[in-house]
Amino acid sequence: MSNQRQRLIACFSTVFPDISMEEIERLSTAGYPEWDSIAGIQLACVIEEEFNIAIESTDLEELTSFDLVLDYLEKLDEKAS
Amino acid sequence: MKVSQALRVLNEARGRASSKTYYLACGFTPLHLQTFLAALLQETDADRRVIVEAPGSYGDLIGNLARIPLASQATVFMEWSDLDVRLGFRGLAEWSSATTEDILQSVDGTLRRLYDAVQCRAGVGLTVINLPVLPIVPIEHLPQIQAGNLGLFLRAKVLDFAAQIALLKSVRVANPEWQVLPAMRERLDLQSELKNGFPYALDTAAAIAREAVVLLQLPPARKGLITDLDNTCWRGILGDDGLDGIAWTQEAHAQEHGLYQQVLKSLGQAGVLVAIASKNERTAVDEALALPDMILKPADVFPIEAHWGRKSDSVANILRTWNIGADDVVFVDDNPMELEEVRTAFPGMECLPFPTGNVKAVYELLLGLRNRFGKAQINEEDRLRSQSLRRTALTQSEAGRADPAFVASLKASIGLSLGARFEADRAFELVNKTNQFNINGLRYTIDQWVQMGAEPGRFLGVIEYTDKFGPLGRISVVSGRISDREARIDVWVLSCRAFSRQIEHASLQALFQRYELDAIHFDYSRTAKNSPVAEFFAEFGELPQEKAVLRLDRETFNARCLSLGAEISFLN
Numbered sequence: 001m002s003n004q005r006q007r008l009i010a011c012f013s014t015v016f017p018d019i020s021m022e023e024i025e026r027l028s029t030a031g032y033p034e035w036d037s038i039a040g041i042q043l044a045c046v047i048e049e050e051f052n053i054a055i056e057s058t059d060l061e062e063l064t065s066f067d068l069v070l071d072y073l074e075k076l077d078e079k080a081s
Numbered sequence: 082m083k084v085s086q087a088l089r090v091l092n093e094a095r096g097r098a099s100s101k102t103y104y105l106a107c108g109f110t111p112l113h114l115q116t117f118l119a120a121l122l123q124e125t126d127a128d129r130r131v132i133v134e135a136p137g138s139y140g141d142l143i144g145n146l147a148r149i150p151l152a153s154q155a156t157v158f159m160e161w162s163d164l165d166v167r168l169g170f171r172g173l174a175e176w177s178s179a180t181t182e183d184i185l186q187s188v189d190g191t192l193r194r195l196y197d198a199v200q201c202r203a204g205v206g207l208t209v210i211n212l213p214v215l216p217i218v219p220i221e222h223l224p225q226i227q228a229g230n231l232g233l234f235l236r237a238k239v240l241d242f243a244a245q246i247a248l249l250k251s252v253r254v255a256n257p258e259w260q261v262l263p264a265m266r267e268r269l270d271l272q273s274e275l276k277n278g279f280p281y282a283l284d285t286a287a288a289i290a291r292e293a294v295v296l297l298q299l300p301p302a303r304k305g306l307i308t309d310l311d312n313t314c315w316r317g318i319l320g321d322d323g324l325d326g327i328a329w330t331q332e333a334h335a336q337e338h339g340l341y342q343q344v345l346k347s348l349g350q351a352g353v354l355v356a357i358a359s360k361n362e363r364t365a366v367d368e369a370l371a372l373p374d375m376i377l378k379p380a381d382v383f384p385i386e387a388h389w390g391r392k393s394d395s396v397a398n399i400l401r402t403w404n405i406g407a408d409d410v411v412f413v414d415d416n417p418m419e420l421e422e423v424r425t426a427f428p429g430m431e432c433l434p435f436p437t438g439n440v441k442a443v444y445e446l447l448l449g450l451r452n453r454f455g456k457a458q459i460n461e462e463d464r465l466r467s468q469s470l471r472r473t474a475l476t477q478s479e480a481g482r483a484d485p486a487f488v489a490s491l492k493a494s495i496g497l498s499l500g501a502r503f504e505a506d507r508a509f510e511l512v513n514k515t516n517q518f519n520i521n522g523l524r525y526t527i528d529q530w531v532q533m534g535a536e537p538g539r540f541l542g543v544i545e546y547t548d549k550f551g552p553l554g555r556i557s558v559v560s561g562r563i564s565d566r567e568a569r570i571d572v573w574v575l576s577c578r579a580f581s582r583q584i585e586h587a588s589l590q591a592l593f594q595r596y597e598l599d600a601i602h603f604d605y606s607r608t609a610k611n612s613p614v615a616e617f618f619a620e621f622g623e624l625p626q627e628k629a630v631l632r633l634d635r636e637t638f639n640a641r642c643l644s645l646g647a648e649i650s651f652l653n
Contacts, residue, residue, distance in 0.1 A: 014085050017092040033128055041277055042113060045084040 004077070008070055011050050015043045028065035046071075082287045084113055087120030094123050097130040101295070104134050104155040108163040109140035110278035111135040117290035118156065125298060139278055140166070143191070146198045146379050152531035155202070156209040156293045160280060161217055161235070164188040168218055168235075169497055176220040179230045188235060192242040204250035204504040207527055209296045211255045212239055213631070214262055215269050215280060218532055251527065252295060253296045253506035255289075262288045267642075301514060302456040303431075304405050305354035306345065309398055309414035310369070312360060312386075313435040314342055314377060319369055321363050327369065329376070337443040341435070342376035344447050349381045352463025353454045354470065356384055356397035356405050358412075363387040383471050392419045393426035400427075403470060404517060404577035406610065411453055413446075460507055462554035462576075469553045469578045491548040491588055493582060493647035497591045498543045500653040503534030508543050508558045511574055518575035518585070519616075522608035538562040543587055545652070548580055553579055563596055569630075571604040577613075585617050586642050591649050600634040 012024045016034065019027065029035045035043075040063075044055050047069065053076060055063070063069045083532035105118060107109055119133040143161040149155045162169025167180060167189045174180070202208050221229035247254045262268065262282050274280040281289070311318045316335040317327035328335035329342060346438050349355045355377075359366055366387040370379050379385075392414070400407060408429040414420050415435040424432045433449070436442035448634030457464075501508055505527050514522050525533070533539060544557035556579040561570035575585060592598060606628045607615065618625055621633055621641050 011085070014088045017095065019341075036114065041279075042084060042088065042116070045113065045283070049083045049085050057221065057272065070256065 004073055007050055007072060008047070008066070008073065008080050011043065011046045015039055025066055030064070051076075061081060082117060082120065082291075084116060084283065085281070087113075087116045087287075090120040090123050091116070091131075094130045095127070096125075096360050097566055098104055099128065100130040100132050101126060102132045102134055102153070104136070104149040104153050105158070106137070106142060106146040106149060107135065107158040107160075108140050108145070109158075109160065109274075109280055110139060112277060112279040113283060114279070114281065114290055115160065115314075116291060117287045119289055121294040122297070125294070125627045137314075143194050143198050146195075147201075149202075149206075151202050151205045152528050154207045154209075154297055156211065156297060156528070157199070157213045158289065158293075160213045160215055161278075163240075164191045164213075164235075168220070170218060171270060171278070176218065178222065181220075183557060185234055188238055192238060196242060196246055199246055199252060200249060204502075204506060205506065205527075206251065206532055206576050207297065208252045209255065209293055210243065210246060210252060210256050210342055211293055212243055213336070214257075214260070214285065214289060216265050250458065253299070255292055255296055259383045260292050261334070263293075265428060266626055299455075299457075303353070303411055303453050304409040304514075305399075305403055305411070305511070306348060306450070306454070307358050307399055307412045308345060309392075309435065310357060310359040310366065311415070311421065312415040312437045313358075313413060314338060314345075315369075316437065319365050324365075324369060325370065330374070333487050337440045339376055340447060341443065346377055348450065348454050349467060350464065351454070351456070351459050352466045354405070354467060356386070356399045356403070358386045358392055358399060358414075360389055360392070361387045381467075391422065393423050394437075396423050396427060396430070404580070406516060411450070415456065460554075461552075462507060462556070464552050465552060466578065468551065491550070491582065491647075493546065493548040495584060495587045495591070495647045495649050496545040496547075496652045497588065497649065497653040498545070499540055499595065499596070501541045501543045503531050503541060505530075507555050508541065511555070511558050511576065512572055515574035515576060516608070516610040517577050518573075518613045519611050520570070520573045520603055520610070521606040522611060523572070523606075533560070536562060538564055542588070542592070544575075544584060546582065546584055546647075548582070548647075557584055557588060559592070561601075563598070566599045567599050567602065567603070568592060568595060569602045572633055573603065580613065581646065587647050587649050589633070589638060590642065591651070595647075595651060598635065600632055601638075603631045603633070605622065605629055605631050 009021055009024050012027065013019070013021070016024065016027070016039070027035065038059070039061070044060050048055055051073060059072065063072055103118070103122060105115055107114070115133050115135050118130050122133065123131040135145070138341070142159060165184050166172050167174035167184055199208055199210065209238060215514060216237060217232050219225070221231055223229040243254045244326040246252055263282065268282055268285040269280055270282040308314060315327040315329045315338050318506070319327055330336060330339035345355050357366070363385070366385060367379070368377065370377065384399060386398055396412060400410065406429070407427040410430050411433050412420070412423050412430055412432045414432070415437045417434065420432045420434055423430065433446060435447065508529050509527065535539070539562050540560060542557070542559040543555050545555050546553045556576040558572060559573050560572035561568050589601065592601065605614065605618070605625050607625070615624055618631055621637055626632055
């Protein structure tokens with residue numbers, strides 16, 4: 001498992017402590033009602049703190065699943081390098 | 082603190098069986114402020130899970146506050162937009178001098194309604210008020226660096242509101258001068274405000290949450306301060322330099338010592354016990370304190386230990402006279418050896434150096450003393466405390482303990498009030514700070530205290546005392562439940578200032594009489610400090626065990642009770 005994926009799972013686990021690692025990797029706003037707008041803001045905050053990035057509000061609206069967030073981080077990494 | 086850190090703190094406490102709920106009232110989306118507040122409170126509570134609830138809806142600060150249970154601990158965060166929506170960023174009201182007058186009138190009305198909402202909670206719950214910390218919207222025509230009419234009037238109105246609300250019982254207002262916050266221009270997160278209705282930058286949210294937690298959990302004020310004299314209350318050594326050689330004034334470039342005396346005097350007037358422990362001849366100390374421009378006067382200090390014996394012996398004598406524990410006392414001395422000696426003899430006592438010659442450090446000391454002894458309200462008992470201790474010492478030295486003839490000569494009158502409410506007042510304070518005459522040492526939160534008042538059959542008695550030397554004020558609290566001509570008392574405290582006056586006996590006699598009781602039961606537990614209670618019960622039978630429900634019937638009480646010299650009256 002990549003370091004980035006692990007760190008992202010830790011971020012999700014901080015905001016959604018009741019979910020297992022396996023469930024986190026399958027998580028989406030559609031499938032988990034507790035991932036509401038407030039939780040989404042907290043999640044964005046935690047991710048920004050962990051990865052030292054600033055997520056644009058327009059991008060945040062599109063980040064509705066674990067996989068989409070991971071893709072987003074990987075693309076940011078590619079741009080940076 | 083970061084959001085991730087705060088969430089982890091809360092996650093760790095998730096599995097705990099018991100919880101404690103606090104409340105947050107604001108007009109914006111509480112979001113990260115609620116998280117930070119909960120996490121910071123959680124860090125102070127190792128046993129329970131902390132929950133912070135923020136009931137209500139966006140834009141309705143006053144309504145949200147009204148939804149919070151009265152007997153609870155609540156913290157209120159107000160911002161400019163709560164006072165008038167035109168002072169926020171989420172509307173597009175006209176920003177011009179034409180609307181200034183209307184805005185100011187609107188703010189007046191909101192502050193009046195907010196005052197009423199807070200007043201409902203006064204004395205019942207604890208309310209912490211946080212004044213606006215964000216910049217006012219750029220409504221004025223002046224450059225930001227120049228104070229404008231509207232901004233100044235708004236701040237004046239808020240401070241006036243704060244001054245009024247700070248007078249209410251169990252209301253604490255965050256001091257804007259001492260809050261440690263980011264710079265003004267860093268506090269607002271406009272993007273977050275517009276998108277989420279949460280106006281604070283994260284650093285600011287964490288900072289105001291931290292300040293609110295400090296205010297919610299102020300430690301109990303210390304009770305006594307013991308001070309040295311040489312190079313502490315004055316510059317110089319009295320024995321070496323004589324009366325003319327000691328100094329504490331601006332003219333003598335020793336003002337910092339005078340300021341220290343001023344603070345001690347002020348603390349004494351607020352009910353703090355102040356005593357002197359000095360290695361000096363007593364006569365020399367008396368002469369020094371009698372100097373006309375000495376700020377600290379003999380009436381301000383009691384007792385005075387001035388001799389050549391060990392400082393720790395002086396401290397021991399003072400503690401005995403005061404009848405309070407070392408943990409409740411601060412000792413101040415310029416001499417590191419004396420400080421170490423007292424610290425070793427009394428590990429629980431805080432020993433502070435007086436930093437002679439370092440004016441900046443003296444200022445920090447004065448602020449530190451205010452923080453250690455500060456209390457929300459000063460009542461009549463506080464003002465009477467030092468005088469009453471002097472009288473108690475006189476009473477005990479003249480008569481020994483509870484000599485009936487002497488007690489009768491005091492011409493005492495004891496007033497028992499049975500109509501008191503269970504609220505955050507003198508009775509609540511007494512119950513939570515009295516150690517020696519306390520039947521079980523139990524402490525109560527304001528929530529628990531208020532809930533007790535709702536129990537069927539529950540009574541609350543507050544006892545006042547006066548004798549020929551003057552009033553002691555309200556010095557005892559008794560509470561329990563009555564059923565079938567028997568009372569079960571689970572709260573009974575008596576201030577140590579009031580010992581040796583048979584007030585305990587008179588209180589029980591009054592209860593037997595008023596409620597026509599056949600017996601009184603006491604929920605007794607032995608503590609490290611309540612031996613006076615055991616001694617009292619020993620008058621009526623065997624010494625109690627560690628924890629027991631003691632029963633005292635009317636016949637036994639009447640047969641063994643000393644004949645009381647005091648006149649007892651029922652105030653309601």
